[in-house]
Amino acid sequence: MAVGILKQELLRQDVSESAITDSVLDKLFRVTSKQDGDNIIADIKWIDENSPRLDLEKVTEIFGKDLYKIISKLKDSDEFLNLLVLYGGQYIPIVQLNRSNFKSAFVIKYRQVTxxxxxxxxxxxxxxxxxxxxxxxxxxxxxxxxxxxxxxxxxxxxxxxxxxxxxxxxxxxxxxxxxxxxxxxxxxxxxxxxxxxxxxxxxxxxxxxxxxxARPIMIPAIAALLTSVAVLGTGIALQLADTLGQAGPSEPRLENIALHSSGAVIAMLLLLPSLFLLALVRRDEHGVASSLLRYPRYAIAGAAVAAISSAIPAAFSTDSSLTIKIWSAALIVSLAVLILVSRHWYRIEQLQKDSRNNRWNQDIIRGGPGASW
The missing domain is CATH 2.60.40 (Immunoglobulin-like)
Incomplete structure (x- = not known):
C-alpha cells in the first residue's frame, strides 16, 4: 500500500511509468518495511542540512542510483521525501473496507513488528x-x-x-x-x-x-563455579595442612603440582572451560535476553579466566610460590563470582515469583481513584 502511494506521487509529478523500474519499487519497499534499517530519516535529514554541498556518491548510496536519478528530477522533491520519511518511520497499514460486508460491530486487528x-x-x-x-x-x-x-x-x-x-x-x-x-x-x-x-x-x-x-545460563555457570571452588579450595587446604602439619608428604601438595605437573589436576582444570562455555555462549539467543544477562556473563567470564590461569603452574612447572599465589587469587575470584551469580539468580527467581503471585493471569485494573472496568 505504501509503495503504491509513493509510486502514485511519482506519477503525479510526471515521472514516466518506464522510469519506475523494479529496482526502484524494491528500494521503496525496503524503506517502508524498514529492511534498510531505521536510518532513512536521519539520512534524509542529512541531505536536507547539507544540500548546498552534497556528496553525490553519498546520496546515491542512500537512495540507490535509479531512485536518486528520479528524485533529482522531481518538480517537488520535498513532498516526495516527506512521504518517504513518513512511511519509513511510522507507517501503519492502510486498508479500504466495504462497510456493507460487515455487521454493525466488528473488530479490525493489525500487528506492528518492532x-x-x-x-x-x-x-x-x-x-x-x-x-x-x-x-x-x-x-x-x-x-x-x-x-x-x-x-x-x-x-x-x-x-x-x-x-x-x-x-x-x-x-x-x-x-x-x-x-x-x-x-x-x-x-x-x-x-x-x-x-x-x-x-x-x-x-x-x-x-x-x-x-x-536465567536457568539455562545459571545452572551450568554455578556447576562450573562450584567445581572451581572445590578443586582450588581443596588444593590450598592441603597445601596449608602440609605446610603447618608435622606429618605428610615431604613437599607440600601445590609445590608437588608445580614440580611434577600432575596430569590429573591439569585435566580437571582444563575441563572447566567447557562448563563455563555452556553459560557464556548461547546459540540463537535473542538480543534483548543477551542484554539482560550481559553483566552476569562478564563476571562468569572473569571466573573462567581465573580457573584457566590456575592450570598454568601445573602445565609449565612454575615456581611453587607463584603456584600458591595464582591458586589463591583464582579461588577468591571464583568464590566471589559464585556468591554474586547465586544472589543474582535468587533475585531473578524472586521477581518471577512476585509476578506469578500478583500479576500473572489476572485482570489488573489501573487508573485514578475508583478505577473500574
Missing amino acids: HSPELSFLNARNALGYIWKPTGGDIEVHGVNLGKAGSQHFRASAPDGTVLTDLIMFDAISGIESTQNNMAQITPRWASLYTKFSNNLGPLSVRLSLIPD
Missing part, C-alpha cells in the same frame, strides 16, 4: 549493583492506539529467552504512568492492555518490564 525496540537498561557504572540486585529491563513501545476513543487493544509478546513481569501505560510526553482507566492482562510470554475512552486523550505509550529466563 525490529529495534528501545531497551531501557543500565550503564557500566552500576554493573555490580545490577548483578547483586537485578531489576530487569524495560522495553518502551510508542505510537500505539490506546489513547484513541473507543475500545482499543494492545498485545505484545516477550522476546525469546525473557519473561514478562509487568506492563503499564504511560504518557508519551511526560513519561509518567497514566492515571486513565485501563485493564492489563499479563502472562510470562505475552501481555495485553485494553482501553475504552469516550474521547481521544492524546498519545499514550506502553512499557514492558522483562527479566531473563
Whole structure:
C-alpha cells in the first residue's frame, strides 16, 4: 500500500511509468518495511542540512542510483521525501473496507513488528549493583492506539529467552504512568492492555518490564563455579595442612603440582572451560535476553579466566610460590563470582515469583481513584 502511494506521487509529478523500474519499487519497499534499517530519516535529514554541498556518491548510496536519478528530477522533491520519511518511520497499514460486508460491530486487528525496540537498561557504572540486585529491563513501545476513543487493544509478546513481569501505560510526553482507566492482562510470554475512552486523550505509550529466563545460563555457570571452588579450595587446604602439619608428604601438595605437573589436576582444570562455555555462549539467543544477562556473563567470564590461569603452574612447572599465589587469587575470584551469580539468580527467581503471585493471569485494573472496568 505504501509503495503504491509513493509510486502514485511519482506519477503525479510526471515521472514516466518506464522510469519506475523494479529496482526502484524494491528500494521503496525496503524503506517502508524498514529492511534498510531505521536510518532513512536521519539520512534524509542529512541531505536536507547539507544540500548546498552534497556528496553525490553519498546520496546515491542512500537512495540507490535509479531512485536518486528520479528524485533529482522531481518538480517537488520535498513532498516526495516527506512521504518517504513518513512511511519509513511510522507507517501503519492502510486498508479500504466495504462497510456493507460487515455487521454493525466488528473488530479490525493489525500487528506492528518492532525490529529495534528501545531497551531501557543500565550503564557500566552500576554493573555490580545490577548483578547483586537485578531489576530487569524495560522495553518502551510508542505510537500505539490506546489513547484513541473507543475500545482499543494492545498485545505484545516477550522476546525469546525473557519473561514478562509487568506492563503499564504511560504518557508519551511526560513519561509518567497514566492515571486513565485501563485493564492489563499479563502472562510470562505475552501481555495485553485494553482501553475504552469516550474521547481521544492524546498519545499514550506502553512499557514492558522483562527479566531473563536465567536457568539455562545459571545452572551450568554455578556447576562450573562450584567445581572451581572445590578443586582450588581443596588444593590450598592441603597445601596449608602440609605446610603447618608435622606429618605428610615431604613437599607440600601445590609445590608437588608445580614440580611434577600432575596430569590429573591439569585435566580437571582444563575441563572447566567447557562448563563455563555452556553459560557464556548461547546459540540463537535473542538480543534483548543477551542484554539482560550481559553483566552476569562478564563476571562468569572473569571466573573462567581465573580457573584457566590456575592450570598454568601445573602445565609449565612454575615456581611453587607463584603456584600458591595464582591458586589463591583464582579461588577468591571464583568464590566471589559464585556468591554474586547465586544472589543474582535468587533475585531473578524472586521477581518471577512476585509476578506469578500478583500479576500473572489476572485482570489488573489501573487508573485514578475508583478505577473500574
